[in-house]
Amino acid sequence: MSLDKPYLDVPGTTIFDAEQSRIGYHLNQFCMSLMKAANRERFKANERAYLDEWPMSEEQKQAVLDRDLNRCIKLGGNIYFLAKIGATDGKSFQQMAGSMTGMSEEEYRNMMVAGGRSADGNRYIGEKK
Template sequence: MSLDKPYKHIPGTTIFDAEMGRLGYHLNQFCMSLMKAENRKRFKANERAYLDEWEMTEEQKQAVIDRDYNRMMATGGNIYFLAKIFSCDGISFQDAASTMTGMSQPDYAQMMLAGGRKPDANNTLPGEKNG
Protein backbone atom coordinates (compact mmCIF):
# COMPACT_ATOMS: atom_id res chain seq x y z
CA MET A 1 0.00 0.00 0.00
CA SER A 2 1.49 3.31 -0.99
CA LEU A 3 1.75 6.27 1.34
CA ASP A 4 0.17 9.64 0.67
CA LYS A 5 2.61 11.40 -1.63
CA PRO A 6 2.20 15.15 -2.01
CA TYR A 7 4.43 14.98 -5.11
CA LYS A 8 2.36 12.30 -6.84
CA HIS A 9 0.61 14.62 -9.28
CA ILE A 10 3.30 16.97 -10.51
CA PRO A 11 2.20 17.32 -14.14
CA GLY A 12 4.60 15.72 -16.61
CA THR A 13 6.81 14.25 -13.89
CA THR A 14 7.48 10.69 -12.82
CA ILE A 15 9.04 10.57 -9.36
CA PHE A 16 11.38 7.66 -8.72
CA ASP A 17 10.86 6.72 -5.09
CA ALA A 18 11.08 3.48 -3.10
CA GLU A 19 7.76 2.21 -4.45
CA MET A 20 8.87 2.82 -8.04
CA GLY A 21 12.20 1.20 -7.22
CA ARG A 22 10.40 -1.98 -6.17
CA LEU A 23 8.15 -1.87 -9.23
CA GLY A 24 11.09 -1.47 -11.61
CA TYR A 25 13.65 -3.64 -9.86
CA HIS A 26 13.94 -6.27 -12.61
CA LEU A 27 13.76 -3.68 -15.40
CA ASN A 28 16.59 -1.74 -13.80
CA GLN A 29 18.63 -4.90 -13.22
CA PHE A 30 18.20 -5.79 -16.90
CA CYS A 31 19.49 -2.32 -17.78
CA MET A 32 22.53 -2.79 -15.56
CA SER A 33 23.28 -6.09 -17.29
CA LEU A 34 23.96 -4.08 -20.45
CA MET A 35 27.16 -2.80 -18.87
CA LYS A 36 28.80 -6.04 -20.01
CA ALA A 37 29.73 -6.32 -23.68
CA GLU A 38 28.63 -9.95 -23.94
CA ASN A 39 25.15 -9.04 -22.63
CA ARG A 40 24.83 -6.12 -25.06
CA LYS A 41 25.72 -8.51 -27.88
CA ARG A 42 23.13 -11.06 -26.75
CA PHE A 43 20.47 -8.36 -26.33
CA LYS A 44 21.11 -6.88 -29.78
CA ALA A 45 21.07 -10.35 -31.38
CA ASN A 46 17.62 -11.23 -30.02
CA GLU A 47 16.03 -8.60 -27.81
CA ARG A 48 12.93 -10.60 -26.97
CA ALA A 49 14.82 -13.73 -25.98
CA TYR A 50 17.15 -11.72 -23.74
CA LEU A 51 14.28 -9.81 -22.14
CA ASP A 52 12.46 -13.08 -21.45
CA GLU A 53 15.35 -14.06 -19.16
CA TRP A 54 14.28 -11.27 -16.80
CA GLU A 55 11.30 -11.23 -14.41
CA MET A 56 9.89 -8.08 -15.95
CA THR A 57 6.24 -7.49 -16.73
CA GLU A 58 5.09 -7.80 -20.31
CA GLU A 59 4.44 -4.06 -20.30
CA GLN A 60 8.04 -3.38 -19.27
CA LYS A 61 9.41 -5.75 -21.92
CA GLN A 62 7.28 -4.17 -24.64
CA ALA A 63 8.35 -0.70 -23.55
CA VAL A 64 11.98 -1.74 -23.96
CA ILE A 65 11.32 -3.22 -27.40
CA ASP A 66 9.46 -0.04 -28.40
CA ARG A 67 12.14 2.16 -26.78
CA ASP A 68 9.31 3.95 -25.01
CA TYR A 69 11.34 5.53 -22.23
CA ASN A 70 8.31 7.30 -20.74
CA ARG A 71 6.52 3.95 -20.36
CA MET A 72 9.68 2.43 -18.89
CA MET A 73 9.81 5.20 -16.28
CA ALA A 74 6.08 4.82 -15.56
CA THR A 75 6.69 1.14 -14.81
CA GLY A 76 9.60 1.75 -12.45
CA GLY A 77 12.56 2.44 -14.69
CA ASN A 78 15.12 4.89 -13.39
CA ILE A 79 16.50 7.23 -16.05
CA TYR A 80 20.08 6.54 -15.00
CA PHE A 81 19.56 2.81 -15.46
CA LEU A 82 17.64 3.35 -18.71
CA ALA A 83 20.68 5.23 -20.02
CA LYS A 84 22.31 1.81 -20.47
CA ILE A 85 19.70 1.03 -23.15
CA PHE A 86 20.20 4.14 -25.21
CA SER A 87 23.95 3.84 -24.80
CA CYS A 88 23.63 0.28 -26.13
CA ASP A 89 21.72 1.75 -29.08
CA GLY A 90 24.48 4.31 -29.66
CA ILE A 91 22.36 7.37 -28.95
CA SER A 92 23.16 10.20 -26.58
CA PHE A 93 21.33 11.03 -23.38
CA GLN A 94 20.14 14.23 -25.06
CA ASP A 95 18.79 12.34 -28.07
CA ALA A 96 16.91 9.93 -25.82
CA ALA A 97 15.57 12.75 -23.64
CA SER A 98 14.25 14.54 -26.71
CA THR A 99 12.16 11.48 -27.60
CA MET A 100 10.59 11.65 -24.13
CA THR A 101 9.42 15.21 -24.77
CA GLY A 102 8.16 14.69 -28.32
CA MET A 103 10.64 17.31 -29.50
CA SER A 104 13.36 17.02 -32.10
CA GLN A 105 16.87 16.81 -30.68
CA PRO A 106 17.80 20.33 -31.89
CA ASP A 107 14.61 21.80 -30.40
CA TYR A 108 15.20 19.95 -27.13
CA ALA A 109 18.82 21.15 -26.99
CA GLN A 110 17.72 24.75 -27.59
CA MET A 111 15.06 24.51 -24.88
CA MET A 112 17.63 23.24 -22.39
CA LEU A 113 20.14 25.94 -23.37
CA ALA A 114 17.38 28.49 -22.77
CA GLY A 115 16.87 27.25 -19.21
CA GLY A 116 14.60 24.22 -19.65
CA ARG A 117 10.85 23.99 -19.52
CA LYS A 118 9.08 26.94 -17.99
CA PRO A 119 6.67 25.94 -15.23
CA ASP A 120 3.12 27.16 -15.48
CA ALA A 121 1.63 29.03 -12.52
CA ASN A 122 2.37 26.11 -10.20
CA ASN A 123 3.33 22.47 -10.32
CA THR A 124 0.25 20.82 -8.87
CA LEU A 125 -3.14 19.87 -10.19
CA PRO A 126 -6.11 22.12 -9.42
CA GLY A 127 -7.37 21.67 -5.88
CA GLU A 128 -4.15 20.17 -4.55
CA LYS A 129 -1.72 21.74 -2.12
CA ASN A 130 1.83 22.30 -3.28
CA GLY A 131 3.58 20.02 -0.79
Protein backbone atom coordinates (compact mmCIF):
# COMPACT_ATOMS: atom_id res chain seq x y z
CA MET A 1 0.00 0.00 0.00
CA SER A 2 1.44 3.34 -1.03
CA LEU A 3 1.25 6.05 1.58
CA ASP A 4 1.20 9.79 1.02
CA LYS A 5 4.70 10.98 1.97
CA PRO A 6 4.81 14.78 1.78
CA TYR A 7 8.20 14.71 3.54
CA LEU A 8 9.78 13.31 0.38
CA ASP A 9 9.54 16.89 -0.92
CA VAL A 10 12.49 18.07 1.24
CA PRO A 11 15.45 18.79 -1.06
CA GLY A 12 18.56 16.71 -0.46
CA THR A 13 16.99 14.74 2.39
CA THR A 14 16.41 11.01 2.75
CA ILE A 15 13.87 10.30 5.48
CA PHE A 16 14.36 7.04 7.36
CA ASP A 17 10.82 5.71 7.34
CA ALA A 18 9.38 2.18 7.36
CA GLU A 19 10.18 1.67 3.66
CA GLN A 20 13.81 2.75 4.13
CA SER A 21 13.99 0.50 7.19
CA ARG A 22 12.94 -2.50 5.11
CA ILE A 23 15.39 -1.65 2.32
CA GLY A 24 18.28 -1.22 4.74
CA TYR A 25 17.49 -3.97 7.23
CA HIS A 26 20.56 -6.13 6.49
CA LEU A 27 22.83 -3.12 6.03
CA ASN A 28 21.82 -1.86 9.47
CA GLN A 29 22.16 -5.32 11.00
CA PHE A 30 25.69 -5.53 9.58
CA CYS A 31 26.46 -2.17 11.21
CA MET A 32 25.12 -3.36 14.55
CA SER A 33 27.32 -6.45 14.33
CA LEU A 34 30.29 -4.10 14.59
CA MET A 35 29.42 -3.50 18.24
CA LYS A 36 31.29 -6.74 19.02
CA ALA A 37 35.09 -6.52 19.02
CA ALA A 38 35.47 -9.91 17.34
CA ASN A 39 33.26 -8.78 14.44
CA ARG A 40 35.15 -5.50 14.08
CA GLU A 41 38.40 -7.45 13.83
CA ARG A 42 36.95 -9.82 11.23
CA PHE A 43 35.63 -6.88 9.23
CA LYS A 44 38.93 -5.00 9.36
CA ALA A 45 40.87 -8.15 8.39
CA ASN A 46 38.83 -8.70 5.19
CA GLU A 47 36.03 -6.22 4.65
CA ARG A 48 34.70 -7.82 1.47
CA ALA A 49 34.56 -11.33 2.95
CA TYR A 50 32.74 -10.07 6.03
CA LEU A 51 30.24 -8.07 3.96
CA ASP A 52 29.60 -11.13 1.78
CA GLU A 53 28.25 -12.92 4.86
CA TRP A 54 25.33 -10.46 4.84
CA PRO A 55 22.41 -10.61 2.37
CA MET A 56 22.91 -6.99 1.34
CA SER A 57 22.72 -5.70 -2.22
CA GLU A 58 25.97 -5.30 -4.09
CA GLU A 59 25.31 -1.56 -4.16
CA GLN A 60 25.01 -1.49 -0.35
CA LYS A 61 28.24 -3.48 0.04
CA GLN A 62 30.10 -1.18 -2.33
CA ALA A 63 28.83 1.91 -0.52
CA VAL A 64 30.23 0.48 2.74
CA LEU A 65 33.57 -0.37 1.09
CA ASP A 66 33.73 3.16 -0.35
CA ARG A 67 32.65 4.62 3.03
CA ASP A 68 30.06 6.58 1.06
CA LEU A 69 27.72 7.25 3.95
CA ASN A 70 25.38 9.42 1.90
CA ARG A 71 24.90 6.50 -0.50
CA CYS A 72 24.42 4.13 2.44
CA ILE A 73 21.62 6.38 3.68
CA LYS A 74 19.94 6.40 0.26
CA LEU A 75 20.18 2.59 0.33
CA GLY A 76 18.35 2.29 3.65
CA GLY A 77 21.10 2.93 6.16
CA ASN A 78 20.27 4.72 9.37
CA ILE A 79 22.93 7.19 10.51
CA TYR A 80 22.89 5.85 14.07
CA PHE A 81 23.70 2.37 12.78
CA LEU A 82 26.18 3.68 10.19
CA ALA A 83 28.07 5.41 13.00
CA LYS A 84 29.34 1.92 13.95
CA ILE A 85 31.34 1.88 10.70
CA GLY A 86 32.92 5.21 11.58
CA ALA A 87 33.70 4.02 15.09
CA THR A 88 35.31 0.89 13.63
CA ASP A 89 37.47 3.20 11.50
CA GLY A 90 38.34 5.30 14.56
CA LYS A 91 36.29 8.29 13.43
CA SER A 92 34.05 10.47 15.53
CA PHE A 93 30.46 11.20 14.57
CA GLN A 94 31.54 14.78 13.89
CA GLN A 95 34.21 13.60 11.44
CA MET A 96 31.64 11.39 9.70
CA ALA A 97 29.08 14.18 9.46
CA GLY A 98 31.68 16.55 8.09
CA SER A 99 32.63 14.05 5.38
CA MET A 100 28.97 13.68 4.45
CA THR A 101 28.65 17.43 3.88
CA GLY A 102 31.93 17.85 2.02
CA MET A 103 33.38 19.82 4.93
CA SER A 104 36.36 19.22 7.12
CA GLU A 105 35.67 18.28 10.72
CA GLU A 106 36.58 21.82 11.79
CA GLU A 107 34.35 23.45 9.17
CA TYR A 108 31.45 21.21 10.18
CA ARG A 109 31.96 21.93 13.88
CA ASN A 110 32.14 25.68 13.24
CA MET A 111 28.95 25.58 11.17
CA MET A 112 27.11 23.72 13.92
CA VAL A 113 28.41 26.01 16.68
CA ALA A 114 27.22 28.97 14.57
CA GLY A 115 23.67 27.56 14.50
CA GLY A 116 23.78 24.99 11.70
CA ARG A 117 22.70 25.35 8.11
CA SER A 118 20.28 27.99 7.00
CA ALA A 119 16.72 26.77 6.53
CA ASP A 120 16.61 28.61 3.19
CA GLY A 121 16.41 26.02 0.44
CA ASN A 122 15.96 23.22 2.96
CA ARG A 123 12.19 23.37 3.31
CA TYR A 124 9.54 21.47 1.42
CA ILE A 125 9.78 22.42 -2.24
CA GLY A 126 6.05 23.18 -2.21
CA GLU A 127 6.19 25.15 1.06
CA LYS A 128 5.41 28.83 0.91
CA LYS A 129 7.69 31.07 2.94
